[in-house]
Amino acid sequence: MYNSPYAFSDNKVISHVELAGLEAYPLHPNYGLYNITETFRRAFVDVGRGVDKLYVSVSTTFSQVISNTSVNMGVYSGEIQSSIDVKSTTTLSSNFADFLTPVQFSNGDIGQRNSNLYNLKTESSVEQVNTTKNNLKIGGLDVDFASFYSVDLGNGGMHSGKEIKIGKSNFSKFWKEETSGSKTSTSEGIKVSFEISFPSFGFGAELESGKKHEK
The missing domain is CATH 2.40.160 (Porin)
Structure with a gap:
């Protein structure tokens, strides 16, 4: 993943820390659970964008x-x-x-x-x-x-x-x-x-x- 010199932690500085190359790593203790929750949230947001047009x-x-x-x-x-x-x-x-x-x-x-x-x-x-x-x-x-x-x-x-x-x-x-x-x-x-x-x-x-x- 490419990050500009200003994109610290993929611009997620509150919930993540930086790895090499300024790549974001979540602070959430349950990394797997975080990924699952975030995946569902993003899926619901995508569905919401379609529903919001109604x-x-x-x-x-x-x-x-x-x-x-x-x-x-x-x-x-x-x-x-x-x-x-x-x-x-x-x-x-x-x-x-x-x-x-x-x-x-x-x-x-x-x-x-x-x-x-x-x-x-x-x-x-x-x-x-x-x-x-x-x-x-x-x-x-x-x-x-x-x-x-x-x-x-x-x-x-x-x-x-x-x-x-x-x-x-x-x-x-x-x-x-x-x-x-x-x-x-x-x-x-x-x-x-x-x-x-x-x-x-x-x-x-x-x-x-x-x-x-x-x-």
């Missing part, structure tokens, strides 16, 4: 319509809309990987990187949104493709994305890609949605469960 979210949106153009040809329908959206989203996700990863604090104590097993986040925004929606009815299923571009009226942040949904009625399988600033993420999963639309305003609610990958 999430459940609930969102509500109230839209004040600025302009709307739509076409309905039976099998195909399309819509282009500009609106002011007031949106609130609550997302629940796990935090196993950070919980199982020990870190050394500035005072020398060892603890978890994050002491919470889950993350609960609520976000609210008021945005001007331009949306394009396309719907095809194929064999009793609805195939929807939508793209959007929005500007947050509070902080000026830009948000864009596209989504494909395949399902029936209010239940669908989805895939979407979203870009916010310099961050891009993709998500896939299942979604239950409810929507009421009028000429000048609309209201929608969604329950979404899936897996998210951030790039």
